[in-house]
Amino acid sequence: MKQHLNTLFVTTQDTWLSKEGECVVLSLEGEKLGKIPLHTLQSIACFGHVACSQYLLERCAQLGITVTWFTEYGRFMAAMQGPTTGNVLLRRAQYRLADSPEASARLARFFLIGKIGNCRTVLQRQARATGEPALAAAVETLGGILRGLLHEQDIAVLRGLEGDAAHRYFEVFPLLIKEEIRHDMPFCGRSRRPPRDEMNCLLSFFYALLAQDVRSALEGVGLDPAVGYLHRERPGRPSLALDMMEEFRPYLADRLALTLVNRQQIRSSDFIRTEVGGVQLKDKARKEMLVAWQERKREEVEHPFLRERMSVGMLCHMQARLLARHVRGDLDAYPPFAIR
Structure with missing residues (x-):
């Protein structure tokens, strides 16, 4: 406990x-x-x-x-x-914020600061380890985008900055894969529905698991997962879950996918190519990925804002509670999850 x-x-x-x-x-x-x-x-x-x-x-x-x-x-x-x-009051406050362009932009900025900051940290660690100039340049670019986020109030501009950051991040993403593995499992940019290569398949699989975890955390505190700020409402879309999971993508999904590939715990032989040109995990590999995901969530880390030790699986629950406190007005700002 x-x-x-x-x-x-x-x-x-x-x-x-x-x-x-x-x-x-x-x-x-x-x-x-x-x-x-x-x-x-x-x-x-x-x-x-x-x-x-x-x-x-x-x-x-x-x-x-x-x-x-x-x-x-x-x-x-x-x-x-x-x-x-208080859930009805919490949700009413959530809906009022979603109806305000200024409040939506402010919350969207928090989520993006977490996401882009974590992407930058992931690249920065590899740049220090390898001395790769392209990674160092990407780190500098993401740093500039982060500075541009700080005072931006227009939601459309914020989404544009997020798109620029994602493009730059995935442009150098192959450099995070060991050189001897890149030929066997090439990554040619982010692709979805269907994923066009093995790494994209892994990322999409972990992103789906992450979205479910974040959605559950939001429901657990009484927030409506369907009403978001960065991602706007769409029938059947858990927009708020998609908002909050942004800050966890680099830390949880991307790093775990890279670890499994670089350690060769997952290989190209663990995938099959579909008739439409997409890539899918084989059943055995899918089960292994689920085990790896749960094992990762059991690891303990220190929450950067609360300064308390907890399991990785608890992080999204902590962030959901911090978001609820901000929505209720108990916190002046939402502190995004940011790794060091």
């Missing part, structure tokens, strides 16, 4: 949560793991096989403490709330 932002996260399987006085008690196989006063909590997030007593749920409902259940891997399942909830 870990407590962040007045939320108790319970990830140990088979944990039993019960009420003792005005505290929640966590037990495993009859042994107490800890006790936390209920008045210090705003919510409890249960991952996987975690059970709660009826008396605890009743008291949480009375105190306005939200209890949310996710699968072990972070997919949202359900939430329990008492008769009085």
Whole structure:
């Protein structure tokens, strides 16, 4: 168990949560793991096989403490709330911000600062390791785009800057792949629906997993995943999830794909080419990618804003809570997730 932002996260399987006085008690196989006063909590997030007593749920409902259940891997399942909830107020605030061009641009800028800053860091690390001039030049370009983001208020201009940054990033992306592997798994620019090469197939696969994780985190805090700021509403499109996942793409999806390819844990033989010219993962490789994704999420890192240790899988839940605090007006600005 870990407590962040007045939320108790319970990830140990088979944990039993019960009420003792005005505290929640966590037990495993009859042994107490800890006790936390209920008045210090705003919510409890249960991952996987975690059970709660009826008396605890009743008291949480009375105190306005939200209890949310996710699968072990972070997919949202359900939430329990008492008769009085702030979610309707949170969503109304979210919708009002989405209706304001200025507020939408401000939030879009936060997401893009996180994304482009993380892309720059990924390139910068490789540039230092290899001394590759093209990577150093791309780092400089992304730095200039970041400076241009700081005071830009027009959402269309922000999207244009994001497009320029993405083009420059993926232009030098092949240099992040080991030279001896590039011929076997060439990368000729970002392509989607269908992905035209093996690396694009890997990226699209991990981006889909990331989008699901971020969407679950947003639903868990009561935000509407369909109403975004950088990505505008479209039927069936989780626009806010697409907004927030931008800052995680380089850190989670891109780095994991590169690690698997450079270590040759995944090879060109793990893919098949379709009749329409696209590339797909073979079933066995897909299962291996799912295992790699879950193992990555179990690793521990320090959150750059909160300065607290947590699993990688918790990061999107932390960011969703920070975004909710900003939308409610409790935080002056949304702090994007930025690696160092």
